[in-house]
Amino acid sequence: MGRAATGKRSCGTCKDRKILCDRTTPTCSQCTRTKRECKGYGLRLSWPREKDARRAIVLQSSRHNIKHSDKRVKNASMVHATNWDIEMYMFLSALAARAPVLHEPVRWNPHQMGEVEWDLLNYFQLEASRSLTTFGSDPKHLAKFLMQISQNGKSPASKAVLHSILGLSSVYRYGWNAQAMEFKISSLRALAQASETFEESVEGTHHVAAGMLLCSLEVHMASCSASEWTWYVNGIKEILYSDIPHRKCTLDVEKTMLMNWVYYHDIMKVFSIRHWKPEREDEVIASISQPQILNESSTRKLVSREELTYCDEPLSSAPWIPAILKLMSELCDTVPTKPCLQSMSAQELDVYANRIKILDWRIRDIPMPSPTEKSSASVYLYQLAMLIYLNRVTENILKQTSKLKGYIDNAFTLISELETCKPHFPMYIIGWEARTDEQRATFLEMLERTKKDPSSRSVFHVEALVQAGWTQDDLAEEDLNYWDKVTTLVSVCFTMPSFV
Numbered sequence: 001m002g003r004a005a006t007g008k009r010s011c012g013t014c015k016d017r018k019i020l021c022d023r024t025t026p027t028c029s030q031c032t033r034t035k036r037e038c039k040g041y042g043l044r045l046s047w048p049r050e051k052d053a054r055r056a057i058v059l060q061s062s063r064h065n066i067k068h069s070d071k072r073v074k075n076a077s078m079v080h081a082t083n084w085d086i087e088m089y090m091f092l093s094a095l096a097a098r099a100p101v102l103h104e105p106v107r108w109n110p111h112q113m114g115e116v117e118w119d120l121l122n123y124f125q126l127e128a129s130r131s132l133t134t135f136g137s138d139p140k141h142l143a144k145f146l147m148q149i150s151q152n153g154k155s156p157a158s159k160a161v162l163h164s165i166l167g168l169s170s171v172y173r174y175g176w177n178a179q180a181m182e183f184k185i186s187s188l189r190a191l192a193q194a195s196e197t198f199e200e201s202v203e204g205t206h207h208v209a210a211g212m213l214l215c216s217l218e219v220h221m222a223s224c225s226a227s228e229w230t231w232y233v234n235g236i237k238e239i240l241y242s243d244i245p246h247r248k249c250t251l252d253v254e255k256t257m258l259m260n261w262v263y264y265h266d267i268m269k270v271f272s273i274r275h276w277k278p279e280r281e282d283e284v285i286a287s288i289s290q291p292q293i294l295n296e297s298s299t300r301k302l303v304s305r306e307e308l309t310y311c312d313e314p315l316s317s318a319p320w321i322p323a324i325l326k327l328m329s330e331l332c333d334t335v336p337t338k339p340c341l342q343s344m345s346a347q348e349l350d351v352y353a354n355r356i357k358i359l360d361w362r363i364r365d366i367p368m369p370s371p372t373e374k375s376s377a378s379v380y381l382y383q384l385a386m387l388i389y390l391n392r393v394t395e396n397i398l399k400q401t402s403k404l405k406g407y408i409d410n411a412f413t414l415i416s417e418l419e420t421c422k423p424h425f426p427m428y429i430i431g432w433e434a435r436t437d438e439q440r441a442t443f444l445e446m447l448e449r450t451k452k453d454p455s456s457r458s459v460f461h462v463e464a465l466v467q468a469g470w471t472q473d474d475l476a477e478e479d480l481n482y483w484d485k486v487t488t489l490v491s492v493c494f495t496m497p498s499f500v
Contacts, residue, residue: 012039116179117166121147124169130455131172131220133500135264135423136321137257139455145254146209157206160190164213171217180217187214204239205255211236212261219265219498220457229498230272233265263325268425268499270332275490276497319367320379324386327363331386334359335393338483356394363387377418378426384411385426388433392482408433416442420450424462425499431466432486440470461497465489 011028013036014021021028027038081089087100129143150162167183174180191210215232240262334355341349363386369376384407391404411430421427427447434440447463450456469489472480490497 009041011041012044013037120166120169120173121162123173124165127454128169128172131168131457132216132261133219133265133422133457133498134257134261135325135500137260142257142261145257146213149206149209152206155206156190156194157210160187160194160210161206161213163187163190164210164217168213168217168220171220184214184217205258207239208236208258208262211239212258212265215265219500229265230269230496233262233269236262237266260321260325265498265500267325267329267332270329271425271499272490272496274332274337275487276493277487277491278493279491320369323366324379324382327359327366328382328386330359331363331390335390338487339394341395341397353397356390356397360387360390360398360400363390377414378421378423381411381414381418381421381426381430382423384414385429389429395482412439412442415446418446418449420453420456421446422450422453422456423500424459424497427459427462428466428499431462432469434466434470435473461493465493468492 010021010023011031013031014028016039017030019030021030023041025041030036031038084100087096090096091099125143125147129139129146132139132142134142146161146165150158150165152158163183164187167180167187170177170180170183187210191207194207211232215229215236218229218232339352341352344352363383366379366383368383369379387407388404388411391398391400391407396404408430411426411433415421415430431443434443443466447459450459469485472485472489
């Protein structure tokens with residue numbers, strides 16, 4: 001037994017008994033001899049007993065002789081400071097590194113909503129809006145615009161937007177569930193009702209917004225029942241075709257952001273259709289899983305990709321956004337599905353090579369953001385992915401083997417530095433290029449970081465198909481045909497995957 005390193009502090013029991021304590025450990029001799037519980041030597045909080053004048057707190061009088069007036073202050077008011085105000089004060093006083101964010105509260109909504117709906121609406125504004133698959137624009141800004149039009153009157157169109165928001169918020173929060181399905185069905189019914197009295201110039205924006213939210217809902221969950229996200233994109237383009245005479249190049253910033261959202265999904269839909277060629281034995285299953293692919297003989301009139309952006313001026317602050325989207329569209333149009341170079345004549349091959357050379361130069365000439373820009377990494381990753389895909393799918397017609405190796409090395413260097421990578425197109429294209437264990441480990445580590453990000457959607461298809469590609473590369477005695485490999489891997493998916 002030894003003495004406690006507590007100076008002259010007695011144990012709690014001896015202090016209460018007001019006797020001398022020898023401060024031995026683990027229990028003092030007095031407590032051991034009298035068989036009492038030793039309360040130890042730690043610091044104890046205590047409060048004065050009732051009528052204990054010796055321990056009572058008495059306010060000392062001021063040193064200054066201040067004469068107090070009996071007059072009361074008129075119109076006195078208390079300072080109302082919230083937690084946000086205190087955080088702002090801490091930031092302005094250099095006591096905090098970041099200023100607080102001011103979230104706009106959900107305004108009055110004309111629709112009758114219960115507590116569950118209000119909770120989901122607030123959750124969408126604060127959290128679920130980050131899952132919106134946009135390109136080049138902040139999902140929070142798009143979400144603010146969607147919230148505004150969902151509260152614009154009590155029309156069926158605004159109800160469709162509102163219930164689409166609630167369905168997406170429910171899926172993001174709880175996964176695929178009955179509540180989300182009910183909101184989805186309710187939104188579709190509201191859209192059907194709104195179509196009966198459709199006014200293009202008034203409700204066209206609502207139809208587009210509701211359709212894109214339902215599209216995002218399907219993309220976010222990677223639905224195993226149908227390729228419904230393609231149906232929504234085609235439906236939106238049909239609405240826009242009838243709405244073109246009313247737009248007349250008068251799109252504001254919010255509507256331009258909405259059009260770019262549609263444009264991005266339409267381009268990725270075309271890329272998916274290029275490589276998704278499933279063979280289904282069951283006709284019923286095939287009809288359910290088949291995406292909506294319309295050919296030239298279709299009677300439905302859809303807005304073209306050029307008409308989606310003909311009103312848009314290149315953004316001076318971010319010129320790379322329309323440049324990448326436009327070049328991605330041209331990449332799908334310029335390179336035919338499975339180009340057969342052996343069957344081309346010398347003249348045809350020369351014309352084709354010149355077209356590919358021009359496209360390659362234009363992709364390399366994309367105006368890149370400065371390294372300090374938040375979107376610089378994703379823009380550079382898209383550029384590298386397009387260059388790699390163009391080189392591979394054209395069977396290296398430009399003879400750029402050394403450049404291709406440089407693109408791949410730069411892509412994996414960038415992936416190792418990224419915290420997450422949400423767009424799936426560059427993940428697929430760059431992931432399939434991993435040949436060494438180091439490159440594959442780098443890709444899988446980035447994939448794990450992306451999984452932990454709550455705002456990223458499921459990467460199941462990315463992980464499964466990329467690793468399947470690695471296995472086929474390892475089993476093959478010689479390099480596989482790139483088009484056949486990619487098409488076969490994408491086609492094994494029961495539903496057409498989205499590359500957004």
